[in-house]
Each structure stands twice: as C-alpha cells, then as structure tokens.
Amino acid sequence: MDLKDHQTFRVAACDLNGRMRGKRVPGDYADKLDTGVVRMPLSALNVDIFGADIDGSPLVFESGDADGLLRPTGRGPVPLPWLERDQPLVPMSMYHEDGRPFDGDPRHALVAVLDRYRAHGWHVVAATELEFTLVQDQGDTLSVVQDPHSGRPIERPDVLSMTDMDAFDPFLTALYDGCEAMGIPAQTATSESGIGQFEVTLNHQDALRAADDTWLFKALVIGLARNSGFSATFMAKPFAEDAGNGMHIHFSVLDATGGNVFDDGSDTGNDTLRQAIAGCLAGMAGATLIFAPHANSYDRLVPDAHAPTCICWGYDNRTAAVRVPGGAPAARRIEHRVAGGDTNPYLTFAVVMGSALAGIEDAMTPPPPIEGSAYDQDFPQLAPDWDSAIALFEIDPMMARVLPTELIRNMVLTKRQELREMAARPDAEHWKTYLETV
Secondary structure (H helix, E strand, C coil): CCHHHCCEEEEEEECCCCCEEEEEEEHHHHHHHHHCCEEEEHHHHHCCCCCCCCCCCCCCHHHCCCEEEEEECCCCCECCCCCCCCCCEEEEEEECCCCCECCCCHHHHHHHHHHHHHHCCCEEEEEEEEEEEEEECCCCCCEECECCCCCCECCCCCCCCHHHHHHCHHHHHHHHHHHHHHCCCEEEEEECCCCCEEEEEECCEEHHHHHHHHHHHHHHHHHHHHHCCCEEECCCCCCCCCCCCEEEEEEEEECCCCCECCCCCCCCCCHHHHHHHHHHHHHHCCCHHHHCCCCCHHHHCCCCCCCCCECCEEECCCCCCEEECCCCHHHCCEEECCCECCCCHHHHHHHHHHHHHHHHHCCCCCCCCCCCCHHHCCCCECCCCHHHHHHHHHHCHHHHHHCCHHHHHHHHHHHHHHHHHHHCCCHHHHHHHHCCCC
C-alpha cells in the first residue's frame, strides 16, 4: 500500500485505556513518518475514558504539556474497512524528543517485557479469544440486538447456535473480509452464551503482533457493527443478567530452535510451565486493575458466571483463572482467563507475560492444580472492587517489576479520576460511557 497515493491517511497510538489517539495527515507525510514529523502531547496517551486531561498529572501543566514524537511501530499501514472512503491507518508509538521510548506508552511496556524473554533466547507466541456483544442503543436505552430478518429483539442466548450465525452472516462475513484486508488472522467464530454475543479467535503468532492485531480487531468490530445498523461492545458486562465479555490469552514460549520450553513430552508439562503459572498467580491480584480497568468490569467478576474470581490454576478446567488446555505436548500452553473484553491488550499481555517470566526466573512453585469447580472452593481472590484494585496496583511489587514506574503512576492517576467521575453517575448510565470506548 503506497500512502502517497492517498490524499490523507491516519496515524494513531494506543492510550492507557486502549483507545486510538492520533491525527489525520496528508499523503505527503508518508516518507517522513520515521523522522518524527507527527508530534503529539505526551499527555494524549494519559487521558481518561472521556478524553480529558488528568488532574495533577506531571505530563500536563507541570511540564508545559510537552510534545512527544510519533513513529511507526513497523506494523505498516492497514485499511479501515468501515470507512466510506479509503483512508489507511499507520499504527504508531510515542517517543521523547531525544529518541527514548515514552514509558507511558502501553505498547512500549509490552516490547520491554518481550525483550526480557529475548534475553533468555526465547520468543513468545500468543493468541486471543475475544468476546463481544451486539446491541441496540437508540437514545437513552441500551437493549438486546434485533434479529436482522424479523426486526424483533433476540429473546434468549443460544450457545454455539448456527441459527444466530445465519442471522448475522452479513456482519460476520464483513468481519472476516475486514480481518483479511487488515492482515488479522481470524480463525473460528462462534455464537456464545450471551444474547447477541459472539467470540472470534485470532490465531497464534508473535506476541507483539498478536497484541497489535487484537487492538485493531476491536476497532474493526465496532466500526463494522455501526455500518450494519446496530452496535458492538466489548464492555465486560453489557447486561446485568446476561453473560459478560472476556478476552482469554493463550501463550507459549519457544527457544532458539523453535522448541516449546513448556514441553517435556508429558500431558502435564514441565517445571518451566509450572513456574510460569506460579508467576501468573503471584501477579494476579496486583494486576486486577489491568484485567478489570473500569467500573463496569467488576460486574463480570462474580461467581458462577464463567468468569474467574479465584486465583488458582488447573488442567483443562474453565473455572480456573489459569488453564492448561489439553492437546499434543509440543503445543503445551497457558490460557489466562481473567481479563475482560474491555482491557487494553498491550497492558494485559505485558502483565501476564511479565508475571510468567518472573515466575520462571525465580523458580516459583505453584499450589496444586484444582479439580472440580473453583467457585466451590476456598482460594485467594482478585481485588474485590475498582477502588481496591487501584490501591493494590499502585504498591504491588510484581507490577513494579513488570511495568515502568511512570506508567504505573499515570494509570493510577487516570483510574482515580475515572473512579470519581463514574461515582457521580448513576450505574444505569455507565453504559453510555463505555459502550464503544472500551
């Protein structure tokens, strides 16, 4: 794709909430993107969910609201199939004037974690399973999506229903076409356990590319839904009595020969696998804010609702927070099931994979794997609410080990401001803030 053939194109980086922040620029910028021709305030990656500056942030008035430089991530330009006019997007990352990566950029946080794996001679491959819900949102009402053929609201969930797949086939077909155009490796799509809920699995690939594609996929789903006459949301819990939306991460670690470092030929995996699991568990409570970053997120994290609430692990057990799926030993991997669909994929990848590496480096030992339902057993818990999650994230030693100090500070300031703002709004109105912003 030659950007110079376009009158304009877009450039954008990812803020702490996973939202795109950037500019529309003329086509003649194409050859100058590496030079830092696109400047943007550093504070733009540290605004709240409403897009407002953070009160008391050192990135704003204290520093004169200084600019950073946007440079391409290397992902290359991608089309935006939901737009009427062809207008590509170039994903960017933020840097300081002197060329240093800006520590408040979530993508840089993941790059730093993956660099630590590379220092061991390892490479991380990952995949995501993303759930989203199709809804109607006319005026002041959020309601279940209508069947496109009958025009009547869908009345019930229908797990793995081919009928629901048929009803929304034009949207799903456009979604697959969009993924192909954007270079996103979409695999299976299923009708899930919520009304109007679907899950799409993205294929295993380099972990940084997987995070990039997850970020782009969320924008694609939301944009295409609007074109189809309804809305799509990754809110953790769109409807109180219905299923929530999760984002499960699968990952494994390869050595220099391409061998899986979790594989010892057995069905249970080796000590390295268990050490990585122990690290994931050790970092889980402190990372609750990353897995559940919004007021609505905590409506999903309730017992007996297919979302993990306990810090535990097991083999092929979907009630556990960390699951080791079955399959051939050479494909042994970890599935981390805690994050909601409303999370920032770069930060979620960073804390999951950073905690796992800490577990390996420290030779941590996990508790025994669970059997049966985790909901019926006594295990340590995630942070119980948004306020507690913010406080724990700020002081947690594992988060300090995994994430830059500046990013932790920025995240805490952001979430405390959002906590105040959302507390002033009726719970029943929260969907208006989160519907398409998460």
